[in-house]
Amino acid sequence: MSVVELRGAVALLGRFPALAGIDLSVEAGETVLIQGPNGAGKTTLLRLCAGLLRPTAGDVVVLGHDLTTERRAVRRRVALLGHSTGLYGDLTVAENISFWARAAGLSGADAESRAATAAGLMGLDQRLLSRTVNVLSAGQRRRTSIAALAVRRPELWLLDEPHAGLDQAGRNAVDSLISEAVGAGATVLVSSHELERVRSLSPRVVTVAAGMVVADSSSGDSATEGDGEQGGGPGA
Amino acid sequence: MGSRGVGQVRELFTDARLVATRDLRIEARSRVLLNQVAPFALLVLVLFGFALDADQRTLRTFAPGLFWVTVLLAALLAVQRSASIEHADDAHTGLRLSGMAAASVFLGKAAAVFVQLIVLEILLTVGIVVLYGSEVDDPALLALTAVAAAVGVATTGTLYGALASGLGARETLLPILLLPVLAPVLIGATRSFDDALGAAAVDGWAWLGLLAVFGLVATVLGALAHGAMIED
Numbered sequence: 001m002s003v004v005e006l007r008g009a010v011a012l013l014g015r016f017p018a019l020a021g022i023d024l025s026v027e028a029g030e031t032v033l034i035q036g037p038n039g040a041g042k043t044t045l046l047r048l049c050a051g052l053l054r055p056t057a058g059d060v061v062v063l064g065h066d067l068t069t070e071r072r073a074v075r076r077r078v079a080l081l082g083h084s085t086g087l088y089g090d091l092t093v094a095e096n097i098s099f100w101a102r103a104a105g106l107s108g109a110d111a112e113s114r115a116a117t118a119a120g121l122m123g124l125d126q127r128l129l130s131r132t133v134n135v136l137s138a139g140q141r142r143r144t145s146i147a148a149l150a151v152r153r154p155e156l157w158l159l160d161e162p163h164a165g166l167d168q169a170g171r172n173a174v175d176s177l178i179s180e181a182v183g184a185g186a187t188v189l190v191s192s193h194e195l196e197r198v199r200s201l202s203p204r205v206v207t208v209a210a211g212m213v214v215a216d217s218s219s220g221d222s223a224t225e226g227d228g229e230q231g232g233g234p235g236a
Numbered sequence: 237m238g239s240r241g242v243g244q245v246r247e248l249f250t251d252a253r254l255v256a257t258r259d260l261r262i263e264a265r266s267r268v269l270l271n272q273v274a275p276f277a278l279l280v281l282v283l284f285g286f287a288l289d290a291d292q293r294t295l296r297t298f299a300p301g302l303f304w305v306t307v308l309l310a311a312l313l314a315v316q317r318s319a320s321i322e323h324a325d326d327a328h329t330g331l332r333l334s335g336m337a338a339a340s341v342f343l344g345k346a347a348a349v350f351v352q353l354i355v356l357e358i359l360l361t362v363g364i365v366v367l368y369g370s371e372v373d374d375p376a377l378l379a380l381t382a383v384a385a386a387v388g389v390a391t392t393g394t395l396y397g398a399l400a401s402g403l404g405a406r407e408t409l410l411p412i413l414l415l416p417v418l419a420p421v422l423i424g425a426t427r428s429f430d431d432a433l434g435a436a437a438v439d440g441w442a443w444l445g446l447l448a449v450f451g452l453v454a455t456v457l458g459a460l461a462h463g464a465m466i467e468d
Contacts, residue, residue: 050333051333052329052332052333072335075332075333075334075335076333076334076335078333079333080329080333082326082329084325084326084329085325085326086325086326086327086329086330087325087327088258088262088321088324088325088327089324089325090261090262090265090266091258091261091262091265095258095261099254099258100330100334102254103251103254103330103331103334103336104334104335105247105335132265148330
């Protein structure tokens with residue numbers, strides 16, 4: 001069953017077509033590496049799949065919902081790790097993770113239990129949990145952000161440069177998280193420039209350039225090597 | 237209302253309480269209200285005193301209007317702060333993805349601003365008594381007016397705060413958008429305070445009714461419209 005199905009999807013950022021008729025199909029339980037140059041449309045593709053953008057043209061079906069009309073139905077079932085952390089600087093790490101667990105509809109003990117599990121997975125010890133986010137390093141914030149997403153146990157992970165800013169332990173934690181998520185049946189789309197690292201997790205590589213899929217290793221395309229620096233569109 | 241409807245209403249208010257508690261916790265920790273907004277408001281009261289030549293009779297007469305102009309100016313800071321909490325590190329995207337109803341977010345954020353405005357109004361009431369020599373003739377009318385006006389300002393401010401944030405220029409745009417819409421609150425609350433402080437012979441309770449209606453309409457409209465404001 002396809003978790004993500006895009007047919008000729010177009011998404012505009014202002015007047016610019018950040019996605020210019022993209023075709024992509026991702027099956028349940030797959031891990032897909034999205035690669036491409038800066039501005040190719042990778043981030044926009046992830047935001048579109050999260051239901052944050054409305055497709056201007058084409059068909060976009062995620063988790064069985066048409067995103068032209070049912071974007072909100074998808075949102076609670078996906079997790080999007082963007083460039084920002086999405087954290088509240090004046091709250092502690094524990095308070096942030098707990099808030100996002102409760103915001104996802106979890107109640108009391110369940111929220112706290114999942115928060116503790118997610119924090120442990122990302123290597124956030126008791127000392128860090130009691131600190132306010134404002135005083136954390138960029139890498140610690142990134143770990144907190146990922147833990148706050150993990151509490152939701154989403155069906156579809158959309159990870160934009162998940163290893164950025166992390167030390168080796170943090171990178172390993174992200175890899176473990178992806179493996180665990182896929183093991184639990186989730187689907188993962190990862191946009192990354194760390195090709196070798198992500199390729200060990202993902203046998204499928206999709207190359208995006210100028211808002212289009214220009215190569216897909218699952219279809220036997222060969223143009224999946226390198227970072228596709230031949231050109232990019234205006235999309236982020 | 238069926239059991240599903242009851243469940244949805246319960247979830248609405250549970251989520252709203254979650255958001256309000258979070259915003260108030262952030263405020264308690266950052267102390268922006270106590271260290272910045274409240275001193276600013278008290279400073280404005282003092283400056284009005286200087287501008288009117290410290291004539292106590294004049295100050296007593298105009299105290300209701302000066303009080304509410306000060307509240308609205310300080311409310312701009314509180315509303316901007318409330319909106320910036322969500323946009324500082326793109327947390328509002330997380331809220332959109334959380335599946336939480338936009339009405340819950342609106343009610344929670346408005347409730348947090350409301351609490352801060354009540355604290356501010358208490359401080360300013362003490363301020364006009366001490367600085368302007370105002371006397372409270374009708375404490376009940378004074379208190380109810382403060383509550384009703386705070387509801388109107390908090391709900392309208394939260395809605396317009398989200399609108400201005402969406403337009404990407406909240407610091408400069410918010411006052412232009414919000415202050416004209418709050419003119420009925422300024423007029424109604426001033427008239428009502430005229431009565432409560434014995435500054436003028438008007439029927440303050442009738443003006444309180446206007447404030448209550450404004451607050452109710454703003455709350456309902458805000459809850460319905462907030463979703464559209466926070467979407468791209």
